[in-house]
Amino acid sequence: MLSSYRLTINYIKIMFLDLLTIPKDDPIAFTFFTGYMAMFAASIFFFFERGSVDGKWKLSLLVSGLITGIAAVHYYYMRDYYMATGKNPTALRYIDWTLTVPLMCVEFYLLTKAAGATTNLLWKLIFASVLMLVAGYIGEAFTDGSTAHSVQWGVISTLGYVYILYTAWFGEVASLASNSGNDAVKKGVRTLAWFVLVGWAIYPIGYMCMPGGWLNTSLGWESSNVDLFYNIADAINKIGFGLVVYTIAVTSKKEA
Numbered sequence: 001m002l003s004s005y006r007l008t009i010n011y012i013k014i015m016f017l018d019l020l021t022i023p024k025d026d027p028i029a030f031t032f033f034t035g036y037m038a039m040f041a042a043s044i045f046f047f048f049e050r051g052s053v054d055g056k057w058k059l060s061l062l063v064s065g066l067i068t069g070i071a072a073v074h075y076y077y078m079r080d081y082y083m084a085t086g087k088n089p090t091a092l093r094y095i096d097w098t099l100t101v102p103l104m105c106v107e108f109y110l111l112t113k114a115a116g117a118t119t120n121l122l123w124k125l126i127f128a129s130v131l132m133l134v135a136g137y138i139g140e141a142f143t144d145g146s147t148a149h150s151v152q153w154g155v156i157s158t159l160g161y162v163y164i165l166y167t168a169w170f171g172e173v174a175s176l177a178s179n180s181g182n183d184a185v186k187k188g189v190r191t192l193a194w195f196v197l198v199g200w201a202i203y204p205i206g207y208m209c210m211p212g213g214w215l216n217t218s219l220g221w222e223s224s225n226v227d228l229f230y231n232i233a234d235a236i237n238k239i240g241f242g243l244v245v246y247t248i249a250v251t252s253k254k255e256a
């Protein structure tokens with residue numbers, strides 16, 4: 001009786017110690033946990049707000065909620081994996097991105113659809129994001145620790161990234177938005193382009209912390225920092241994208 005009581009108390013203690021000690025001595029675990037909570041909360045927000053926006057924006061808000069929702073589920077598992085092994089959950093990370101980055105391309109498509117965006121544009125963006133992610137995955141998961149491997153796949157991945165960046169700033173997405181005749185869409189798509197330029201650029205910084213990466217070899221940044229950068233970037237980009245889409249939906253409703 002007493003021993004099972006002790007056991008229970010100890011179990012509860014361990015549970016709480018686990019939760020309470022992680023944040024202060026392991027910033028990476030902390031960002032996995034807060035990233036999970038933030039994405040989860042954002043999904044609830046987007047799903048609920050979907051009910052209050054104009055009909056033509058409902059699909060966009062649903063996609064915003066799916067992006068943060070898919071990420072939240074992956075963060076739940078990635079945090080567990082990281083806590084259990086201390087390693088980077090590379091496979092889970094790239095499964096998450098392979099689902100969510102194409103959905104971000106869908107957001108660009110939906111926002112500019114009324115101005116004439118075609119599914120051809122959507123497929124080009126998705127193809128570029130798949131190139132970016134497959135090359136990044138090979139770079140990380142099949143590394144031999146050499147700089148050559150890291151750089152080679154990093155460069156191929158960057159080609160996909162630059163294509164999306166170009167399309168958002170100067171290509172089809174940019175010109176469709178500026179011809180849309182909708183100020184909210186014009187401003188919003190420009191803000192999303194800033195996210196792709198600044199927010200997405202955090203990812204290659206994380207990538208370069210892996211063994212053989214430039215920041216790893218030149219500045220000695222540890223490979224565990226890969227996840228620190230990825231976690232911070234994910235929260236900024238996934239929640240930020242959704243909030244921009246939400247702002248477009250709310251402000252263009254007022255204009256109409």
Ligand SMILES: *C/C=C(C)/C=C/C=C(C)/C=C/C1=C(C)CCCC1(C)C
Pocket residue numbers: 097100101104132133135136137139153154155157158161200201203204207234237238
């Ligand atoms: C929600 C997840 C997002 C927005 C993920 C974006 C990921 C990138 C922009 C990754 C880019 C990379 C490079 C440009 C080169 C090195 C390899 C990557 C995959 C980290």
